[in-house]
Amino acid sequence: MIVGAQLLAAVLLIALERQRALESLADDMQSDARIIVENIAAALLFNDRDAAAETVRSLGVHRGFQRACVYDPLAQLFAAHLVVGTCDSVPGADGAEFHSGVTVNTPVTSRDRGRVGTLALQSSLEPVNARVRNQVIGTLIVLLFSSAAAVLFMARLQRQLTEPLRQLADTAQAVLERP
Numbered sequence: 001m002i003v004g005a006q007l008l009a010a011v012l013l014i015a016l017e018r019q020r021a022l023e024s025l026a027d028d029m030q031s032d033a034r035i036i037v038e039n040i041a042a043a044l045l046f047n048d049r050d051a052a053a054e055t056v057r058s059l060g061v062h063r064g065f066q067r068a069c070v071y072d073p074l075a076q077l078f079a080a081h082l083v084v085g086t087c088d089s090v091p092g093a094d095g096a097e098f099h100s101g102v103t104v105n106t107p108v109t110s111r112d113r114g115r116v117g118t119l120a121l122q123s124s125l126e127p128v129n130a131r132v133r134n135q136v137i138g139t140l141i142v143l144l145f146s147s148a149a150a151v152l153f154m155a156r157l158q159r160q161l162t163e164p165l166r167q168l169a170d171t172a173q174a175v176l177e178r179p
Contacts, residue, residue, distance in 0.1 A: 003143075003147055003150075006143055006146060006147070007143070010139045010140075010142075010143055013135070013139060014132060014135055014136055014139060017131065017132060017135045018128065018132045021127070021128040021131040021132060022098060022102070022125075022128055024131075025064070025102050025123060025125075025127055025128055026096040026098075026102050026104060028062075029096070029102060029104040029121050029123060030096065030104050030106065032059060032062070032121065033104050033106035033119050033121055034106065036055060036056060036058075036059065036068070036119055037106055037107070037108045037109070037119050039055045040052045040055050040056070040070055040079075040108055040117070040119065041108050041109065041110050041116055041117075043055065043070075043079070044070070044072060044073075044078060044108060044110075044116045044117045045110055045113070045116055049078060049079045050079075052070045052078060052079035053070075053079040053080065053081060056068035056069075056070060056079060056080065056081045056119070057081045059081065059121065060081055060083060062123070063126060063127050063130075064101075064123040064124040064125070064126040064127040065083055065121075065122075065123055066082075066083055066084040066085055066101060066122040066123055066124055067080065067081065067082045067083060067084065067085055067086075067087060067120075067121075067122045068080065068081045068119065068120070068121050068122075069087035069088070069091070069119070069120040069122075070108070070117060070118070070119055070120075071090070071091045071117050071118040071119075071120065072116075072117050073115065073116055073117055075090045075091055075118070077089075078117060084124070085122070087120070088120065091105050091118040091120050092105045092120065093105060094106065094107055094118075100124075100125075101122055101123055101124045101125055102122070102123045102125070103120060103121065103122050103123075104120070104121045105118055105119070105120045105121075106118065106119045106120075106121075107119075
C-alpha cells in the first residue's frame with residue numbers, strides 16, 4: 001500500500017516535471033528568438049541573406065537545436081540554418097507549438113515598417129527527455145531507499161508487536177503441559 005502510494009506520487013511528479021521541462025524549453029526558445037529577431041530585422045530590410053544566415057547559425061550550439069528558418073514579409077524562405085530536417089514552405093502561426101518537438105514562430109519587426117518577416121525555431125524534445133530521465137533516476141533512488149527503510153521499520157515493528165504474543169503463547173503452552 002505504501003509502495004503503491006509512493007509510485008503514484010512518483011508518476012505524478014515525473015508528469016509534472018515533463019510539463020515544466022516542455023514549458024521551460026519553449027520559454028528558452030522564445031527568449032533566444034527575441035534576441036535573434038533584433039539582429040535579423042536589418043538583414044531582412046537590406047536583403048542581406050548572408051547576415052541573416054550567420055545570425056541564426058549561432059543558435060546551433062543549443063542542445064536539441066534542429067533548425068532556424070527566416071521568412072520574408074511574403075512568407076518566403078529568406079535564410080536558414082539546418083541541423084535536422086528542412087524548413088516549412090511557409091511559417092506557422094506566431095507562438096509555440098508542441099508536436100514531435102517544439103517550434104517557436106516569432107515575428108520580426110521594424111520600428112518603421114512593422115512586421116518584416118518571421119523567425120521559426122525548431123528543437124527536438126531531447127533536452128526535455130534528458131531532464132525527465134534525470135528526474136526518473138532520482139525518483140527511483142528515493143523510492144528504493146524509502147522502500148528499504150519502510151521494510152526495515154516494519155520488520156522491527158513486527159518483532160516488537162509479536163514478541164509479547166509469542167511469550168504469551170509460550171506461557172499458555174507451558175500451562176497446558178503441566179499435569
